[in-house]
Amino acid sequence: MTYEQAMERLAALGPEMSTVRVGGQTVARKFSLDHIKALLQEMGDPQKTFKSVLIAGTNGKGSTAATLASIATAAGVKTGMYTSPHLERVNERLRLSEGGVLHEIDDVSFGRCFGRVAAAALALVERGVLPHEPSYFEYMTALAFCCFAESGVDLAVLEVGLGGRLDATNSVEPVVSVITDIGMDHMEYLGHTLREIATEKAGILRENGVLVTLSQHPEANAAIGDVAMRLNVRGVDASRCLASREGLGIRAQGLGEGLRRNRYSLSVEGQVIEVDSPLAGQHQQRNIALAIATAIELRTNHGVAISNEAIEAGVRATVWPGRLEWISLGEGAPLLLDVAHNPAGAWTLRAATAQLPDAMPRTLIFSCLKDKQLTELAQVLFPLFDATSGDPERARDHVVLAPIDTPRAMPLEELMAAAQAMDVPATAASTLAEALKIAREVTPKDGVIVATGSVFLVGELRGVLREADAIA
Numbered sequence: 001m002t003y004e005q006a007m008e009r010l011a012a013l014g015p016e017m018s019t020v021r022v023g024g025q026t027v028a029r030k031f032s033l034d035h036i037k038a039l040l041q042e043m044g045d046p047q048k049t050f051k052s053v054l055i056a057g058t059n060g061k062g063s064t065a066a067t068l069a070s071i072a073t074a075a076g077v078k079t080g081m082y083t084s085p086h087l088e089r090v091n092e093r094l095r096l097s098e099g100g101v102l103h104e105i106d107d108v109s110f111g112r113c114f115g116r117v118a119a120a121a122l123a124l125v126e127r128g129v130l131p132h133e134p135s136y137f138e139y140m141t142a143l144a145f146c147c148f149a150e151s152g153v154d155l156a157v158l159e160v161g162l163g164g165r166l167d168a169t170n171s172v173e174p175v176v177s178v179i180t181d182i183g184m185d186h187m188e189y190l191g192h193t194l195r196e197i198a199t200e201k202a203g204i205l206r207e208n209g210v211l212v213t214l215s216q217h218p219e220a221n222a223a224i225g226d227v228a229m230r231l232n233v234r235g236v237d238a239s240r241c242l243a244s245r246e247g248l249g250i251r252a253q254g255l256g257e258g259l260r261r262n263r264y265s266l267s268v269e270g271q272v273i274e275v276d277s278p279l280a281g282q283h284q285q286r287n288i289a290l291a292i293a294t295a296i297e298l299r300t301n302h303g304v305a306i307s308n309e310a311i312e313a314g315v316r317a318t319v320w321p322g323r324l325e326w327i328s329l330g331e332g333a334p335l336l337l338d339v340a341h342n343p344a345g346a347w348t349l350r351a352a353t354a355q356l357p358d359a360m361p362r363t364l365i366f367s368c369l370k371d372k373q374l375t376e377l378a379q380v381l382f383p384l385f386d387a388t389s390g391d392p393e394r395a396r397d398h399v400v401l402a403p404i405d406t407p408r409a410m411p412l413e414e415l416m417a418a419a420q421a422m423d424v425p426a427t428a429a430s431t432l433a434e435a436l437k438i439a440r441e442v443t444p445k446d447g448v449i450v451a452t453g454s455v456f457l458v459g460e461l462r463g464v465l466r467e468a469d470a471i472a
Contacts, residue, residue: 001115046149057180071314165203183344361447402435
């Protein structure tokens with residue numbers, strides 16, 4: 001199958017939890033592991049050919065995966081990384097190490113592996129083993145495992161898509177499970193309390209397995225602890241890999257943009273590890289700690305050769321765009337991109353912007369999906385850009401609301417209503433490109449444009465910038 005044919009097949013699939021036609025009737029997709037396991041078995045269980053690290057959580061799991069995969073790559077381990085969603089191109093979800101660098105899967109390999117997955121899926125449907133074609137995410141997960149097996153990877157770093165217990169990635173048997181920070185998101189599927197959501201995330205744990213995590217909200221800790229005790233899981237506390245105040249010192253040097261690059265020393269097992277991460281924001285120190293603790297667990301108990309030098313090099317080489325990503329726009333104000341799409345992510349972004357000079361003029365470009373918590377997102381973010389707040393340092397601020405190109409987008413009218421409900425003046429743009437144009441016009445060159453609210457917004461905006469040759 002060609003890459004173009006694979007893209008057409010994927011485009012024809014609806015959202016992950018949408019309805020599907022079966023026997024002339026419309027039914028809801030079954031949220032379970034039955035279908036992905038049947039599909040993988042039909043393909044010869046490619047996921048059993050490599051060691052896996054499975055990473056669940058609400059926020060930070062992608063950053064943790066990217067850092068860990070970069071560390072393993074720097075160590076010379078043949079590594080595969082599977083993350084979701086993508087920003088601009090679906091190939092971003094599958095990366096393979098080659099020449100000491102993680103590369104996106106190429107179009108030819110994508111098409112070939114997708115063809116193999118599609119053939120197996122259709123055979124199962126024809127035999128009645130599957131009632132309908134797999135979902136988008138099930139296809140992509142099987143494709144990733146097929147690609148990793150074909151490439152002979154030794155270690156796969158896998159980011160859970162939704163929840164944990166019933167996510168398609170949970171069809172592997174991980175040698176290490178990692179749980180990042182948990183918050184309120186996807187409540188229609190995972191539960192309406194932190195305990196319920198954390199319990200779903202803890203579904204990636206295995207009997208007598210290993211969990212790497214950090215202490216967080218007491219409700220989440222209790223839920224994870226209950227599952228871990230029931231399964232006799234060995235816990236690895238990543239707090240020993242967190243930066244101490246002494247380790248940070250004056251070496252947490254601020255960049256010219258006003259955001260801190262994470263640069264500090266760790267003392268682990270009697271040796272010093274120099275951390276120098278391009279991922280900005282104090283919150284990333286938790287994700288970096290989880291990645292380093294997992295790398296140490298892999299070398300100590302699972303036969304993966306990862307030296308401290310590889311940890312340092314891998315952390316330094318981490319690439320994870322769209323997370324407090326600072327982009328220069330020439331003579332005008334720079335652009336800060338962040339995918340914050342839930343209240344916890346918004347609070348993290350708010351904390352990061354607090355590192356910017358108070359007098360720096362700021363313009364917000366915002367949009368979100370209609371299944372997100374718009375009111376909470378607005379309450380966290382909009383006041384930071386309120387020109388009418390009475391704060392003279394905010395008098396030159398602006399809010400620009402924009403549509404994003406997806407059927408799941410929050411209608412522009414509802415975005416405007418949220419701003420009006422808070423008495424925050426806002427401008428509505430007809431397109432995201434127009435929103436950027438407006439923002440550049442109203443933001444002084446000594447200011448900053450902050451674009452956030454959705455992975456879709458950041459991905460689409462990066463595409464606009466790429467067309468304008470603003471990024472490579």
